[in-house]
Amino acid sequence: EDQVTQSPEALRLQEGESSSLNCSYTVSGLRGLFWYRQDPGKGPEFLFTLYSAGEEKEKERLKATLTKKESFLHITAPKPEDSATYLCAVQARTGGSYIPTFGRGTSLIVHP
Amino acid sequence: NAGVTQTPKFRILKIGQSMTLQCTQDMNHNYMYWYRQDPGMGLKLIYYSVGAGITDKGEVPNGYNVSRSTTEDFPLRLELAAPSQTSVYFCASSTTAGAFFGQGTRLTVV
Incomplete structure (x- = not known):
């Protein structure tokens, strides 16, 4: 069974204080690892897809990296508008279909 | 660019009622x-669903039903609503490169 564990559950940062969120996974035959951002009362918003160990993707203050067992979402010099829940999902091929499995998310609050 | 559209946004159901989330x-x-x-x-x-006419159960299917008659539409049917179905429901569509979500339906069963 595919497993996705995100840590920490919650993170409070001061504006400008860089940090990282972790997503560890066990999956048979990874076909993609995804990061999403979710604001309160809204649906998740797609951020990144990573496919293989060593791959990195960047967007503004966010950088996602991938190893064979985990992914990190690095947040550099965060701003209050980066406050959100960040979700990680892994996708494997299950019976011919691609089904993503989500972690429980990390709730990030950035204080001004 | 509409993307994924869900209706309704909010709904209160009484125990035993049915409804369809679009x-x-x-x-x-x-x-x-x-x-x-x-x-x-x-x-x-x-x-x-992997395409029109093809649906399959996920992790928590009990109490729900779906259909996929077209590529565009994927309604979720709740029969005999129970308090345990109080939740926020999200519909998503995807390629293998990532999923796009609707804004959600907040359902309360009382």
């Missing part, structure tokens, strides 16, 4: 999903 996407994606999200529990897959 989901439409305009990106011509074959894959569509229904998730429920409870506080602190992440997204749980209810049903998914």
Whole structure:
């Protein structure tokens, strides 16, 4: 069974204080690892897809990296508008279909 | 660019009532999903579809039904609503490169 564990559950940062969120996974035959951002009362918003160990993707203050067992979402010099829940999902091929499995998310609050 | 559209946004049901949550996407994606999200529990897959006419159960299908008659539409049917179905429901469509979500339906069963 595919497993996705995100840590920490919650993170409070001061504006400008860089940090990282972790997503560890066990999956048979990874076909993609995804990061999403979710604001309160809204649906998740797609951020990144990573496919293989060593791959990195960047967007503004966010950088996602991938190893064979985990992914990190690095947040550099965060701003209050980066406050959100960040979700990680892994996708494997299950019976011919691609089904993503989500972690429980990390709730990030950035204080001004 | 509408993306994934869900209706309604909010609904209160009485125990035993039925309803259909509507989901439409305009990106011509074959894959569509229904998730429920409870506080602190992440997204749980209810049903998914890999194309028109093809649906399959996810992790938590009991009490729900789906159909996929067209590529665009993927409605979720709740029969005999129970308090345990109080949740926020999200519909999504995807390619293998990532999913796009609707804004959600907040359902309360009383």
